[in-house]
Amino acid sequence: MNTKTMVDDATLIHPTKHANHFRPVNTSLNGLRRSDKRSAIRQKFIAGLICALSCLAVPAFAQDGNTQVRFLVLANRESPLSSVVPGRMAKINVQLGDSVTQNKVLATMDCSDLVARKNAAEAEYHAAQLRYEAKAKLQGLQSAAALEVGLAASEVNRTKGQMGIFDAQLAQCKFISPFNGRVAKIYVKEGxxxxxxxxxxxxxxxxxxRARLNVPSNWVAWLKIGSQLNASVGETGKQYPLTVTNISGKVDAVSQTIEIETRFPEKTDDVLPGMSGQAVAICPPDENRCLKSGAANS
Incomplete structure (x- = not known):
């Protein structure tokens, strides 16, 4: 008796040991292994993520066709002061938003243990000096060897160096402003x-x-130090001219943008670091490459 195989759209019928018994084999997606399903889902997720990132990388265009670039306002200088040695906060001399001058003591730590250790080091230093002076006098009387005098001198240098270490540690107990500015955040409390x-x-x-922007890479053809942009800060609703001060030496391969830094005019008291907005480049006269890149005409 010949073995027959029955075939339909979704199922294959294969013979088993007995010719009159058939075992169905499902060939649809439900028959795939779980690992194959996970792989297919993972590939779809990655493809969707790449598509989303590509959409985000496309610059926005205003109604007039000009390319608008998001920017972030930065302070000209920033300094996060942190503790070098462990301890307890003894005094905080400033409050949030205070204006401070350079070399102002902003806060101090309770370093009484370091003070005590420094005092002990000073006592050892003075004692070492006395021993050295005594050995030097004895050497003049032919009562002390040169080796003893040398050891006494090295002890003086050792104790003096120990005092320098404590002086450096005590200097870390004071938090001093490195420049003129304002207090942006206070992380600790007294005690x-x-x-x-x-x-x-x-x-x-x-x-x-300053303002930091990621502009389209095709701006490199005409963008240079001193180029002008027209910026609108979202928090104030006002517009300000920006001047390009720095241009990165590398184009981001994924977003096809290049990072630049610009500066605001000097009198912008209503703008604070951390604000953001949108900027449009202003094309120099007779610069066709700038106009083709979607920048505004001067």
Whole structure:
């Protein structure tokens, strides 16, 4: 008796050991292994993610056709002050938003243990000096060897170096403003214990503000230091001229953009670091490459 195989659209019928019994084999998607299903789902997710990122990388266009670029306002200088040694906060001399001058003491830590250790080191230093002076006099009387005098001198240098270490550690107990600016954030309170490396105070400089942008890479053909942009800050609703000060040396291969930095005019008291907005480049006269890239005409 010949073995027959029955075939339909969704199922194959294969013979088993007995010719009159058939075992169905499902060939649809439900028959795939779980690992194959996960792989297919993963590939679809990655393809969707790449598509979404590609959409985000496309610059926005205003109704007039000009390319609008998002920017972030930055302070001219920033300094996150942190603790170098562990201890307890003894005094905080500033409040949030205060204007500070360079070399102002912003906060101090309770370093009484370091003071005590420094005092002990000073006592050892003075004692070492006395021993050295005595050995030197004895050497003049032929009562002390040169080796003893040399050892006494090295002890003086050792204790003096120990004092320098404590002086350096005590200097870290004071948080001093490195420039003129404003207090952006205070992380600690008086009496709070902090560890080494813990943030204490964030400072922002009071100089001319900056703006950082990622502009389309085709702007490189005409963009240069000194180029002008027209910026609109969302928080204030006002427009400000921006001047290009720095251009990155590398184009981002994924988004096809290049990072630049610009500066605001000097008198922009209503703009604060952290604000954001949109900017449009202003084309120089007779610069066709700029107009083709979607920038505004001057």
């Amino acid at each position: 709070q214990g902090i560890g080494a490396g813990a943030p204490v105070i964030d400072l922002v400089g009071s100089g001319t503000l």
